Amino acid sequence: MWGQFVRSLSPSLLILRRCGKNDCFSNGVLFSTRATMSLEEAKRCAAYKAVDEYVKDNTVVGVGSGSTVVYAVHRIAERVKKEGLKLVCIPTSFQARQLIIEHGLTLGDLECNPHLDCAIDGADEVDARMVLIKGGGGCLLQEKIVASCADRLVVIADYTKDSVKLGQQYRKGIPVEVAPMAYVPIKNKVESRFGGSLKLRMAVAKAGPVVTDNGNFILDWNFPDEKEHDWDAVNREIMMIPGVVDTGLFVGMASKAYFGQKDGTVTERSG
Numbered sequence: 001m002w003g004q005f006v007r008s009l010s011p012s013l014l015i016l017r018r019c020g021k022n023d024c025f026s027n028g029v030l031f032s033t034r035a036t037m038s039l040e041e042a043k044r045c046a047a048y049k050a051v052d053e054y055v056k057d058n059t060v061v062g063v064g065s066g067s068t069v070v071y072a073v074h075r076i077a078e079r080v081k082k083e084g085l086k087l088v089c090i091p092t093s094f095q096a097r098q099l100i101i102e103h104g105l106t107l108g109d110l111e112c113n114p115h116l117d118c119a120i121d122g123a124d125e126v127d128a129r130m131v132l133i134k135g136g137g138g139c140l141l142q143e144k145i146v147a148s149c150a151d152r153l154v155v156i157a158d159y160t161k162d163s164v165k166l167g168q169q170y171r172k173g174i175p176v177e178v179a180p181m182a183y184v185p186i187k188n189k190v191e192s193r194f195g196g197s198l199k200l201r202m203a204v205a206k207a208g209p210v211v212t213d214n215g216n217f218i219l220d221w222n223f224p225d226e227k228e229h230d231w232d233a234v235n236r237e238i239m240m241i242p243g244v245v246d247t248g249l250f251v252g253m254a255s256k257a258y259f260g261q262k263d264g265t266v267t268e269r270s271g
């Protein structure tokens, strides 16, 4: 009877049975190092701290995208339940919308809530001047729109995102969201103006390119990192190219960043 039951389990569940106390199983992938656990713990600590500092009763909160934001939504939901906070949550992606709904939070939109008290979001990298690279998970346009409507953008991240210079740790480049028909001319124009190379981001579980929540493509710009860049000027110039929808460069937007550390502490930076 037991043998029949075990044989009926999926292979992934059988792997789960073999996981040790320091292992973690996510989306069919087994992570079994202490390092992975401490990275997740670092994300959680940063997210909890940001929510506890910035989420107040009767406010409108922007909910960012990515793996770190999942912890922020858990904490928001916990506080709503315990403290009876009245919040409206504005999503920045399909993922964020689902998280808000799954946690029973009040879902809003910019049509009804054009002004936000704060937006809490992750980042792929944060430099010493609080310039961010975002869009590693394909979400950047809605994140930038929502952040631009908020009194403050609060970044939550683990220690691997904390850099002096962009490109120091995040090696996948700066995402640029583009209208599909224009991806080749945009690639050529950015390469000849700024150097480096732009690569069309390809999907993993689908043939062809990644298509964003807004129906666009993403070019990842592997920029030349030997020179100093004026990111504000670079961003403005790229934005002027017809067909560019937005970039993953967030300049002068974030007012606070929380970085979870390996030891469970959280460091802060203000913009």
Ligand SMILES: O=C[C@H](O)[C@H](O)[C@H](O)COP(=O)(O)O
Binding pocket: 064, 065, 066, 067, 068, 069, 121, 122, 123, 124, 134, 135, 136, 137, 138, 139, 140, 143
């Ligand atoms: O496209 C994704 C978003 O910009 C994320 O906020 C960013 O990639 C950071 O995500 P994570 O918290 O998973 O590192």
